[in-house]
Amino acid sequence: MFVIFGAAGNVGRVSAAALRRAGREVRAVVRNGKQGDTLAAIGCEIAIADLLDPTSVARAIEGAYGVQILCPVPHANADPSTTMRRMIDVSADALRANPPHRLLALSDYGAEHPSGTGITTLFHYLETQLAPVGSQLTFLRAAEHMHNWARMLPVALARGVLPSLHHPLSKLFPTVAAHDVGLLAAELLLDDRPAKMSPRVVSLEGEARVSALDIARTLGELAHRQIAAHEVPRGEWAAMLQGAGLSENHARLITDLYDSHNAGRIDVETEVSERRFGATALVDVLASILARMAETATATGTATATAR
Template sequence: MFAIMGATGQTGRAAVAHLRRSGQPVRAISRDARRAAALFGPEVDIAAADPTDPAALAAAFSGAWGVYAMLPPLPGSDDVVGDCAAMARAVAEAVRRSGVRRVVALSSGGAHLPAGSGVVRTLHDFEAALRHTDADVAFLRAADFLDNWAPMVAAAPASGVLPSARMPLDAPMETVSAEDVGRTAAELLVEDWRGMRIVDLLGPQEVTPQDVAAAVAVLSGRPVRAVPLPPDSLVPALLEAGAGSDYPRLLAQLYDGLNDGRVGFDAAADERRRGTVTLLQAVRRMLQPAPAGVT
């Protein structure tokens, strides 16, 4: 049996779906057990656990041979690094208490950096915590999610512009779909391997912000152009949207690092894989209304 943290999120749902299609027994872990039960039905075991609670996580991991582990985003936190470090310790402690043998941990390009990577610093700490367990661990270092474009893509057909914090607008960037992340995590859970490993995950091809705008234009039938998001506008916009005082600063630092090439993949990966979801497929889904009850 495989236990999936963040099962109601994008990558978690994809991991559950892939494992179920291959006939594997699954336990979906969520802070909201009722929502998970409504989403997956009776064929999936449900466990409620807060990612800060090692005892609840250990109970949720108990009996599982492998776990897909992640740190949920904390946009409302005023101490993102500190709060995520506490969650990382809780997950690692739960792995030790439960005796689970295999962990696939969602990480990111740039997680090898101890500083200067913005919010990705939290995943550096996550990896460090899991290295001090007895489990076999695969760190799935994913590229920037294509799905992060969803709010801008949804608004672009009406406004005619696609604001981009990634610059220059014609610079190729590595991105990957959350669906590919969840599928790859599920594959790693069942494959034959041992020890610690790093797996980089990229999309089928690099894309530029201009490519994203062009895809929106093609699929919506309306003219859309990519425009630069002024660097000094990101933090105020996130604060106005209700983010905590710390997260916007770290996100801006991450974009600075991505744009100038300081944050990316290193040469330490044991393997590099590519997803299959194309830019057009991803944008088509972003332009469709979400099913009821799915966020």
């Protein structure tokens, strides 16, 4: 039995589907029953768990051969750092008490740094807390997810301007499609070869690094309109993020992350990582996001730039 936490998410559902295609039993862990409907349709056992509840997490991993664990960033949370640490502690305690044969943690580029990287420091904490678990342990460190740009697309399409916290706009940075992360996670869970290092660290990014200018150009070509990348001044970051609904503490974690990004600290740790590269291109991810936006607009009868 393979247990996939966050199985309804962009990464988890791909991992669950890949494992099912391989003929493996999968327990998909979700927050509520509705999230499990599509996963149940492909033959997954559904478990409902709250990552802050030790009992439900312990129950979810019972009988597991392999576990894929993550620490989701809580939305609309006044203190996401404290909440994420509690989630990590609950999961780590359950896994130490009942270690599966194989354990894969979804982590982040830059997770080797104990401080100074904003929200990425929580992935360092995740790795640190899971290291004592008596399992064949793999940390899958992924670059920035291409799908994260989805939250900026409505603004870009409405105003013709794509805001960016990546400075300068021409700076190349690693990104990866969530689909590729999910596929590689499943592949690593199924890989029974003895690891050369413990824990095993695998990094993943797309075949080509991109800049904010590349993203704006690609989006413009897909939307058939002119879209310009805009370098948001550093002094405006906090207000912009809080205006988008983030708490003050959450906004600080994001600003610290992008300060670290722009200083070149968020990258692959080449000395210890096995490097992998995803096959999905940025243009394909942006096209799929635009298609979903258009479908939603059509279904709700809302006229948007993506429906043109």
